[in-house]
Amino acid sequence: MRxxxxxxxxxxxxxxxxxKEFLIFNLFLEQIQEQNPARSELLSKQIDYITNxxxxxxxxxxxxxNMQIQATYKEKGTEFIYKPQxxxxxxxxxxxxxxxxxRIMSEGSYDAETHFFEVLRKYNPCFxxxxxxxxxxxxxxxIKQERYI
Numbered sequence: 001m002r003x004x005x006x007x008x009x010x011x012x013x014x015x016x017x018x019x020k021e022f023l024i025f026n027l028f029l030e031q032i033q034e035q036n037p038a039r040s041e042l043l044s045k046q047i048d049y050i051t052n053x054x055x056x057x058x059x060x061x062x063x064x065x066n067m068q069i070q071a072t073y074k075e076k077g078t079e080f081i082y083k084p085q086x087x088x089x090x091x092x093x094x095x096x097x098x099x100x101x102x103r104i105m106s107e108g109s110y111d112a113e114t115h116f117f118e119v120l121r122k123y124n125p126c127f128x129x130x131x132x133x134x135x136x137x138x139x140x141x142x143i144k145q146e147r148y149i
Contacts (some may be wrong), residue, residue, distance in 0.1 A: 002113065004129045006102040006120065006140070013050045014126040018139070024050070025130055025137040032132060052126075053099050059123065060097060066119045071097075084111045104129075 009017075009024070017024055027050075031043035060071050060078050072079045077098040084091055093112035096103045102120070106113040120127050121140040130137040 001105055001107045002131060003133060004104040004106075004113070004131050006104065006127050006129045007047075007100075008052045008054055008124060009126045009128055010050055010052055011126055014128075014139070021128065021137055021139065024128060025135075028130060029132060029135075048100075051100065054097065054102065056097050056099055059102075062123050063095070063097075063116075063119060066122075067115065080116075082112045082115060084115060 005028075007028075013024075027043065027046060031040060031047060034040040034043060056078060063069070063080055064071060067080070067082060069080055069082055072081075074096075077096050080095040080097075082093050082095070089111075090108035091106070091111035091113075092108055093104055093106035093116055095116050096105075104113055104116055117129070117140050125139075125141040127140040128137065129140055
C-alpha cells in the first residue's frame with residue numbers, strides 16, 4: 001500500500017522552494033522522527049507557518065463535483081474512496097481530508113491515485129505530496145519559475 005501526505009503550502013513558500021522540495025520534505029520527515037517533545041513542537045510550528053489550512057467543505061464539494069463520488073463524513077475529517085471502472089487492472093485509492101493535510105492511501109495500479117492527484121492539482125497548484133515510507137515527494141502541479149533577465 002502506498003501512502004501520501006499532501007500539504008497546501010503558502011504561495012510564497014511554494015515559489016521560493018520550487019526545485020528545493022527536498023528541504024521541505026526533510027522538515028516534515030524530521031518532525032515525524034523527532035523524539036524530543038519540545039523540538040517536535042517547534043518543528044510543528046514551523047510546518048504550520050509554511051502551510052495553509054485546507055477548507056474541508058470547499059475541497060469536498062470540488063472533489064464530489066469533479067469525480068462524481070460521495071464523501072463519507074468522519075469525526076475528524078472526510079473520506080473519499082475511488083475505484084476507476086475503466087481501469088484494466090485493480091486500482092483503489094482512499095483520500096482522507098483534514099483541516100491541515102490530506103492523505104491518500106492506494107493499492108494496485110496507479111490509476112485511482114493519479115485521478116485524485118489530477119483533481120487536486122487543478123484545485124490549487126501549491127499542493128506538495130510526500131511519501132515518507134519510500135522518501136518520494138513532489139508538487140502535484142509543478143510551479144513555473146519566472147525568469148528575470
